[in-house]
Amino acid sequence: MGKSKTTYTIIDVETTGRGNEITEISIFKHDGEKVLEEFTSLVNPNSLIPDYITALTGIDNAMVADAPIFAEIAEAVFSITEDSIFVAHNVNFDYNVIRNEFRKIDMDFRRRKLCTIRLSRVLFPGFRSYSLGKLCVSMNIDLVDRHRARGDAEATVTLFEKLLAHKNSKTVFADFLKKGSKEATLPSHLPSAIFDAIPNGPGIYYFKNKKGKIIYVGKAINLKKRVLGHFYDKKEKELDLCRETAHIDFELSGSDLVARLMEDAAIKHHFPIYNQAAKRVPKPYAVFSYEDRQGIEHLAFNTLKATPNPLQIFHSIRDCRLYLEQVCERFELCPKYCHLQENVWTCSHYKLTTCKGVCREEESVASYNERANLAINYMANSNQNRILKEKGRHLEEEAFVLIKNGLYLGYGFVEKSEQIINTDDLEAFLIPQKETTEIQGILRKLLLESSNVQALVYKF
Template sequence: MEEAKFAIIDVETTGGGIKDNKITEICIIVLQNGEEVNRFVSLINPQRDIPYYIEKLTGINDAMVAHAPRFEEVASAINEVTRDCIFVAHNVGFDYNVVRSEFESAGIDFNRKRLCTVRLSKKLIPGLFSYSLGNLCTSINIPHRDRHRAQGDTEATVLLFKRCLELDPDYDVISGFLNRNSKESYLPPHFKSSDFENLPTTAGVYFFKDKKGTPLYIGKAINIQKRVLSHFREKSNRKYALLQDTHTIDYERTGSELLALLREAELILKYYPKFNKAQKNPAKPYKLTSYLNKKGIHQFALHKNKIAPVSWMQFYTREEAIFFLESICETYNLCPKYCSLQQNNGECNHYKIKDCSGFCKEEIDPVTYNKRVAEAFEFISTYDDSCLILTEGRTTEEKSFIYLKQGKYAGYGFIESTENITKVEDFTNQLIPQKSSAYADRIISRYLTMSANIEKIQLQKEAVFEYDIFERWVS
């Protein structure tokens, strides 16, 4: 490592994150064996107006860059100066990605190993109140002139980096940061690598939190650690802003993706995190209804806005509704045309269901057909009864459960995988009650209609279904 070359770099820009952000000034100081061996400094014409707030911060205005070279005019020189160098910057994620984006616009592939002096300082100079360049320099007595100008900030970063080299003479820490398997170059500047390593690789929800512990973003994942790492590698202005504000990442293991989806929806509604997109009100659901048609049989119908005297179920997408109706049609040998699966007036001709009941061909009478419909209605009437949906637990010794009270989400919990449950009292102590919402209803509805081999425990019915209505239907 003694012969390694380090290109300490700082850029000033037009502002606006890392995407569509243009460089207005760049300074590169190359160190080898702790000594400066090269330097490149230049204003850059961003070919766009510099916002007033950026001008006030940096002192760089449109007149200053009007006759400066465009980035593509100095790209070759910058590429050559930094060749075989390790890219070093204070908060390297910003500077590196802005520079790389400029190279991409110039049609040049730019790839360098990189080091962050924020993360390096936190490791080698722990316990400081702030690791911003200005505060850090003040804390350890490093002169910092011409703040918010590329050369002034780069010269201060050079002195900081030299201090780090003194504290890491054998390059043990630096070598670890440069290890290809290390996540250091991707992690947010305020986030501890040990905290990332402690994230589980199982399903759950995770929380990006600010320095006060307030959730900034809440997400769900099948593999929490892998999903969090994918956030670190995303290159968007919004994600960059999130990572700059993130100080800790917390998590909650759920065992199953279904419970993770539910917890994510609940927690977003509870905290309204700054970086989560606002949850929109779900569109009006499709309602599964039925009516007695002119042929004397009970026919299924799907309505989105109409009020019907009988509403059996609701679905949040037409895809879910059709999937469910196809299953009912096949299971109880009904006619697709009388199950809202096709619109023509002739015989059934469904692309998927080839064997219909025969009523459309007058092969059976209305009473026989309605008996089959009654069986389907009986199944549907119990479909939304109180039950537990069992899914994977947080360990192999347990299962997670989702409690539906008369078809509505009412809570969740965890039980031993060998535990036998038949009534509500059997899991009351393990239940974590939750309020139902349109989001939870939609998540569960989709899971029930689209998932195969659902492990479900039917509980004692809490409302008696009026079975005598079947007699009226089939009589």
């Protein structure tokens, strides 16, 4: 019995935009020589089609009102694509939209994929744009009914036939379809050589669009693994990010700590559109101390504006409470007098069991205050001069983080062969940075959690 011939299903979908519910689908089944079968249908998305989508596609709510919902055509879509290779222009978009529709009706949809954008970049290099419209103009392909599923799918069929006819198509197609190939996973505009150049070490990475603008900054202990994770993530924001990504730059850091500091600085400098959380201006909170009428030392927190003589400043109330919990536990204080429990006679914190009984008169105020004052002094003096030592970007290098007079000054990299006698010697290698509330939180947590901070620092 002979080997069955490879078939391809060339597909295009139109959607509602936000939410990506299908409004139209067109599928052409192809045997590598000719079209064998076609399936095209409008689809009722069960949601309103925005005006800007109607302006783009011509599909409005009235047109789809009597159309079948996806569940009613799912069997037909599943059948025509079964045992075929899924082909589309920017394949990850169409594939993920369709797979998500199947997931909604508890059906698993998995097909091997080929992307005509990525194939065109390899087999027909040199074009300024690989969008379907511009590619069709460059290659004299008729494109009728642009932004309608059948028109775009039919043009993609013609493009696919030109790709199949290329003298190197057999080798390139085979490489793209290999089990370990990332070609069907990477964003359509991203050359595979760019991804291949990303190392496995710690650092930060920059996603850039076709114009070279930075649209996202991230950090990772393993850069290649983290970047690839974006391309497997099916959340709408990630799909939008990947569709826009045309280039990725990176910087090695040597360690996770330096990567976090580098990431914060890069986000604050570039304010990329997909780093939305970094654009929010945090409301500062602070920890302070006071003595009550019984002479008991309290640790409390409030907004920075309402805090007298702040001991530590935070950019969220959550971080403030977490820090106080850590201090309370480390110095065996009472959660009630650290204001982690309000309106209680005696403490009964769900997590902290360090209290020695001052709230139950089982410990003297003097004994309790001794530890409370140690905690206050610790917080007041924790912002001292420190030089934190980290791994460098290669074996012959070390990284450092400089805190001077309680202020974070930046990080740097220095060869191990350099003779470092004092802080001034290190400052020659410093990459100056601004202190932010996020940086304060990163460094404060590190210093508080380290039981032996001196092991982290240079000794002069």
